[in-house]
Amino acid sequence: MGEIRLSVVAPCYNEEAVLRDFHKRMSRACRFATGEDHEIILVDDGSSDTTWSLIEALADEDAHVVGVRLFRNHGHQLAVTAGLSVAKGDRVLLIDADLQDPPELLSKMMRIMDGGADVVYGQRAARMGESTFKLASAALFYRLLNKLSAVPIPRDTGDFRLMNRTVVDILRGMPEQHRFIRGMVSWIGGRQVPMPYVREPRFAGVTKYPLRKMIAFATDALTSFSTVPLQLAVWLGLMSGVFAFLILSYAVLQWMLGNVVPGWASSLVAISFFSGVQLIVMGVFGEYLGRVVQEMKRRPLFTIASIRQAGISTPLPAD
Numbered sequence: 237m238g239e240i241r242l243s244v245v246a247p248c249y250n251e252e253a254v255l256r257d258f259h260k261r262m263s264r265a266c267r268f269a270t271g272e273d274h275e276i277i278l279v280d281d282g283s284s285d286t287t288w289s290l291i292e293a294l295a296d297e298d299a300h301v302v303g304v305r306l307f308r309n310h311g312h313q314l315a316v317t318a319g320l321s322v323a324k325g326d327r328v329l330l331i332d333a334d335l336q337d338p339p340e341l342l343s344k345m346m347r348i349m350d351g352g353a354d355v356v357y358g359q360r361a362a363r364m365g366e367s368t369f370k371l372a373s374a375a376l377f378y379r380l381l382n383k384l385s386a387v388p389i390p391r392d393t394g395d396f397r398l399m400n401r402t403v404v405d406i407l408r409g410m411p412e413q414h415r416f417i418r419g420m421v422s423w424i425g426g427r428q429v430p431m432p433y434v435r436e437p438r439f440a441g442v443t444k445y446p447l448r449k450m451i452a453f454a455t456d457a458l459t460s461f462s463t464v465p466l467q468l469a470v471w472l473g474l475m476s477g478v479f480a481f482l483i484l485s486y487a488v489l490q491w492m493l494g495n496v497v498p499g500w501a502s503s504l505v506a507i508s509f510f511s512g513v514q515l516i517v518m519g520v521f522g523e524y525l526g527r528v529v530q531e532m533k534r535r536p537l538f539t540i541a542s543i544r545q546a547g548i549s550t551p552l553p554a555d
């Protein structure tokens with residue numbers, strides 16, 4: 237059992253434009269769902285704007301707020317992980333700070349969990365204010381991921397979810413550096429219940445997921461949930477073998493018919509094609525190998541600079 241009924245964990249990276257409104261709506265939702273028995277953990281993921289001073293101010297005004305400041309930007313998934321490491325609640329809600337996930341859905345999620353669910357995850361029935369590219373790439377990504385992954389990962393699902401203490405403790409015990417939290421929670425299993433909702437447009441500020449980060453996120457997800465890309469080499473090798481055999485038969489046939497094949501152009505094409513294939517396969521190996529190297533180092537997942545609660549700053553995580 238946790239020490240309090242509910243912890244809310246919200247990662248914040250340069251969210252000065254939304255934080256006050258987020259805090260207002262989130263605390264109202266928490267009060268409605270739990271009375272006073274909750275904490276709101278705001279994790280500053282190395283913001284370069286005034287996010288941290290805002291969090292400090294909120295922590296000083298509201299004793300429910302716990303501010304966690306990371307040393308530097310660790311990325312969304314690790315910021316959430318840092319928040320989970322200090323959460324004391326019997327249940328934990330993961331929610332984005334930009335109000336795309338409506339805090340008001342909390343009480344509905346709590347009720348579903350009262351009915352016996354271990355995890356209640358938000359499933360986007362619609363997404364407002366996202367670019368066509370983001371929608372199309374997300375759709376493609378989830379379909380591909382599910383084809384390749386042994387663990388089914390629900391579609392159109394983000395990290396907006398309520399989890400019970402058992403699930404949170406298992407999740408905290410998973411040591412991997414490259415974290416794809418929604419997939420890890422699916423892996424844990426138990427009773428996971430979807431709750432359809434409409435994802436709102438960002439309240440203010442801009443997305444912190446440019447294309448580069450989206451690709452890195454997708455690669456992390458694929459490599460941690462599937463080794464199918466590693467088997468790509470076998471298939472490409474087989475396919476190119478068949479292709480080479482066809483070309484060979486053609487060349488022999490021409491030779492038997494007495495046609496002299498000059499051949500330099502086709503050799504060149506074949507050589508560059510297969511070098512390309514080999515480089516791609518080596519690149520895929522490299523992606524996995526690089527992750528093995530990083531896991532091997534066993535570095536901490538995140539670094540906490542300080543924690544602020546009720547006007548008190550603690551330099552190290554209070555465990």
Ligand code: UDP
Pocket residue numbers: 246247248249250251281309310311312315331332333334336442443444445
């Ligand atoms: N975020 C973070 N660290 C990062 C990037 C994002 O903590 O390096 C937070 C961000 O403040 C927000 C949440 O993660 O609360 C989701 O990010 P964002 O809204 O930018 O992503 P999108 O909704 O556009 O996919």
Ligand code: MG
Pocket residue numbers: 332334336438443
């Ligand atoms: Mg967002």
